[in-house]
Amino acid sequence: MPDKPKIAFYWCASCGGCEESIVDLAEDILEVAQAVDIVFWPVALDFKRKDVEAMPDGSILATMVNGSIRTSEQEEMAYLLRRKSQILIAYGSCAHMGGVPSLANQFSREQILRYVYEEAPTVVNEQKVRPQPRHQYDGTALTLPEFRGLARSLDQVVEVDYYLPGCPPTPKLLKQAVLALLSGELPPKGTVLAPDVALCDQCPRKETKPADLQIHEFKRPHWTQIDPEKCFLAQGVVCMGPATRSGCEAQCIQGNMPCTGCFGPTSRVRDQGAKILSALASPISAREPEEIEKILGGIPDPVGTFYRYSLAKSLLRAKVTR
Amino acid sequence: MEDKPITDKLVTSADWEPLIVAFFCNWCTYTAADLAGVSRMGYDHNVRVIRVMCSGRVDPQFVLDAFAHGADGVLIGGCHPGDCHYVEGNYKTLRRYHLLKRVLRDLGIEEGRLRLEWIAASEGEKVAKTINEMVEQVRALGPLRLTRRFKEWDAELASFEAEARSEEVATHA
Numbered sequence: 306m307p308d309k310p311k312i313a314f315y316w317c318a319s320c321g322g323c324e325e326s327i328v329d330l331a332e333d334i335l336e337v338a339q340a341v342d343i344v345f346w347p348v349a350l351d352f353k354r355k356d357v358e359a360m361p362d363g364s365i366l367a368t369m370v371n372g373s374i375r376t377s378e379q380e381e382m383a384y385l386l387r388r389k390s391q392i393l394i395a396y397g398s399c400a401h402m403g404g405v406p407s408l409a410n411q412f413s414r415e416q417i418l419r420y421v422y423e424e425a426p427t428v429v430n431e432q433k434v435r436p437q438p439r440h441q442y443d444g445t446a447l448t449l450p451e452f453r454g455l456a457r458s459l460d461q462v463v464e465v466d467y468y469l470p471g472c473p474p475t476p477k478l479l480k481q482a483v484l485a486l487l488s489g490e491l492p493p494k495g496t497v498l499a500p501d502v503a504l505c506d507q508c509p510r511k512e513t514k515p516a517d518l519q520i521h522e523f524k525r526p527h528w529t530q531i532d533p534e535k536c537f538l539a540q541g542v543v544c545m546g547p548a549t550r551s552g553c554e555a556q557c558i559q560g561n562m563p564c565t566g567c568f569g570p571t572s573r574v575r576d577q578g579a580k581i582l583s584a585l586a587s588p589i590s591a592r593e594p595e596e597i598e599k600i601l602g603g604i605p606d607p608v609g610t611f612y613r614y615s616l617a618k619s620l621l622r623a624k625v626t627r
Numbered sequence: 628m629e630d631k632p633i634t635d636k637l638v639t640s641a642d643w644e645p646l647i648v649a650f651f652c653n654w655c656t657y658t659a660a661d662l663a664g665v666s667r668m669g670y671d672h673n674v675r676v677i678r679v680m681c682s683g684r685v686d687p688q689f690v691l692d693a694f695a696h697g698a699d700g701v702l703i704g705g706c707h708p709g710d711c712h713y714v715e716g717n718y719k720t721l722r723r724y725h726l727l728k729r730v731l732r733d734l735g736i737e738e739g740r741l742r743l744e745w746i747a748a749s750e751g752e753k754v755a756k757t758i759n760e761m762v763e764q765v766r767a768l769g770p771l772r773l774t775r776r777f778k779e780w781d782a783e784l785a786s787f788e789a790e791a792r793s794e795e796v797a798t799h800a
Contacts, residue, residue: 579687626735
């Protein structure tokens with residue numbers, strides 16, 4: 306019997322949600338497992354890094370890496386898996402665009418370490434001990450990975466062939482991607498494996514978006530009684546739909562929550578935050594600077610809102626003076 | 628929007644000169660800049676003017692891209708309120724400008740690096756004055772040098788790549 310195609314999964318700076326989404330294939334995972342050999346998947350299978358190192362280069366058909374790249378170890382693994390795989394897929398928002406972990410790019414490495422190890426209210430660390438990359442203990446050298454200055458998307462570290470967007474990607478998109486891999490009918494390199502239209506196009510509330518949208522006030526979702534039928538923007542609730550790729554089947558919208566942008570922008574857009582900024586600011590009803598400022602005050606954290614999943618891949622990449 | 632720095636020489640050389648990218652509306656500020664030219668008004672040469680059909684055409688991406696490619700400042704020139712050739716374009720610019728300024732501030736880019744000015748076709752002098760003021764202001768702020776900063780940020784990666792290569796050489800030796 307000829308060898309089945311080999312598939313690997315790996316996680317970097319991530320929350321584990323992407324791993325969950327693979328398990329969310331439910332019974333379909335059996336079908337996948339029948340068609341392929343999963344040769345590496347630390348969260349579920351007991352293969353180690355040395356097993357990957359022992360594989361010939363290019364012997365894995367496809368590897369799906371989730372999480373952003375924050376440490377030297379994650380970089381090393383990205384390089385290793387790149388070398389061993391014919392196709393490397395950035396799986397989920399963090400690998401795709403830096404994700405939530407890249408919001409930390411608003412702070413310096415020192416600010417982050419000081420807060421986490423010294424200043425956080427739940428931390429007791431009188432001697433101000435910080436993790437060290439190298440330490441001698443009892444005559445043994447102990448090492449830890451380096452914490453890098455920035456969180457990065459996977460393609461800011463190694464070459465990436467495809468992207469599966471989402472926080473996390475839907476099992477449906479994953480299944481489609483696996484089937485495409487097996488059939489060999491793959492789109493051009495660099496493609497994001499989801500429809501290339503804005504979420505508004507698939508939104509069940511599309512009909513209720515006024516052609517002459519006017520925003521008089523921005524309301525925060527948790528302080529607002531949201532009409533479950535009406536376009537969020539028409540209600541003054543920030544919705545990332547206009548600047549976000551579809552493919553999620555509007556799950557958040559159906560749960561009566563606005564889109565937060567996890568699928569990233571469509572292929573024509575280079576900076577998702579700049580695009581939603583345009584979409585939200587242009588229809589504000591005011592014309593005087595003071596009035597405009599007052600309405601904009603309803604968005605307390607524009608960077609955290611507009612770049613929630615994409616700061617690493619934004620045009621500026623980070624706070625430029627950290 | 629090509630992925631080339633506007634001019635790396637300017638942002639890396641020791642005798643740094645501010646580089647301002649200006650987006651001027653075809654119907655007013657660009658005509659005013661023409662007027663300043665024909666009237667032989669002198670102004671600082673640090674500005675690179677890009678003509679757009681309306682200040683409302685200035686996508687916030689253009690501004691971020693200009694900074695990311697080495698601009699130290701961005702100037703947008705549009706028609707006075709009420710005078711827009713397309714009726715509403717300049718109001719949309721104004722609203723985006725206010726929000727973009729907040730985003731830029733939160734991302735560490737000083738307020739003085741982005742300016743929006745209403746300049747009518749007859750106001751050649753205002754073009755010269757605005758440019759001179761902005762060049763002075765940006766000169767005082769100093770270089771932004773994002774192209775250089777990006778390289779510095781990624782130096783931590785390059786060292787790892789070199790390490791991997793030397794390891795490979797060692798195993799193949």
